[in-house]
């Protein structure tokens with residue numbers, strides 16, 4: 031493991047910072063929709079044009095080959111890029127196409143699928159949602175019951191998905207469905223690409239406790255898709271799912287965002303010292319969080335460093351995810367306590383401090399340790415695969 035960045039990587043960091051300085055002028059985020067959970071939607075047209083600029087530079091999926099709209103960047107350049115985007119709070123949203131649909135298609139897709147789908151992720155023509163969870167299959171994901179049944183040249187899909195982030199804004203879905211009900215549950219799953227406007231797909235909003243419509247329920251009723259949208263081998267979906275989940279959990283963004291929010295909070299206390307005067311416990315917690323941000327970054331660098339060496343991280347990614355999402359919650363609690371009575375004020379309140387970001391952050395932080403796998407599940411994976419403990 032070598033966590034030092036090379037001179038080329040540092041030069042690239044300087045390029046990204048300069049780009050962000052040019053594009054995100056002070057006050058760029060004054061206008062945003064506090065009720066939107068998704069970065070891109072929260073910043074409307076500004077975010078769309080910002081993402082188009084990223085796409086034009088080949089930065090949207092920077093580590094992808096140039097033929098697919100990327101820049102062939104190294105894993106560490108990808109880390110630098112993600113870190114700077116998250117630190118700047120850039121409106122890049124959570125692009126599932128870039129994060130795991132594209133990488134999974136590169137590994138398991140047919141040539142036809144690669145040509146049809148991958149370039150449209152980087153050109154922003156396709157927006158993807160992820161259809162894994164069901165009312166009775168979340169942590170126990172292999173218990174998925176949505177069925178895909180072969181019928182001539184098609185598959186016919188029936189079932190229900192839930193917590194589908196951005197389904198209402200996506201034109202394609204990355205779907206896990208059961209293709210063989212008569213084998214052990216891990217062995218009968220397959221992955222599919224599903225057009226979200228196919229007849230029989232119904233999307234219903236789920237509004238979270240912060241009042242945001244980010245995720246949805248998605249119902250499939252006799253939805254017919256061509257068999258060419260099966261990804262990889264039939265009934266081998268579980269293995270693709272596991273790899274896609276590792277892509278999902280290796281992000282550096284969590285600790286980079288806390289680093290930025292901590293900086294803003296500390297600057298705020300310099301302007302309004304009364305919020306930390308005679309509060310040694312809060313001051314200590316701010317110092318702890320500053321240290322924990324470094325630990326979170328180091329854990330993510332470890333994952334990237336393994337990937338750069340051509341190794342597949344698994345428990346390392348789950349530990350990084352566990353640590354950074356719990357850090358987000360520790361920071362949110364500390365910030366709320368520091369702001370006292372001002373903490374719970376909505377961004378629309380004229381009395382809100384820090385643009386009401388702490389109230390939003392505190393409510394949204396709750397889901398961080400659930401989305402992408404709960405902390406309990408991350409700990410179990412760490413115990414089994416990392417420490418070699420027996421399965422519970």
Ligand SMILES: Cc1cc2nc3c(=O)[nH]c(=O)nc-3n(C[C@H](O)[C@H](O)[C@H](O)COP(=O)(O)OP(=O)(O)OC[C@H]3O[C@@H](n4cnc5c(N)ncnc54)[C@H](O)[C@@H]3O)c2cc1C
Nearest residue numbers: 160161162163168169193194195397400401402403404406
């Ligand atoms: C903001 C957000 C966005 C999401 N987006 C998507 C999405 O786009 N697509 C998608 O498919 N899903 C999405 N999800 C769903 C997410 O993946 C699941 O919520 C998560 O995997 C947990 O599953 P569950 O909700 O069914 O909870 P359950 O699995 O029912 O868990 C309930 C509780 O029991 C605990 N538990 C369960 N099993 C065990 C065990 N074996 N050992 C110890 N504790 C256990 C859990 O840790 C949890 O505390 C999203 C969730 C959130 C919060």
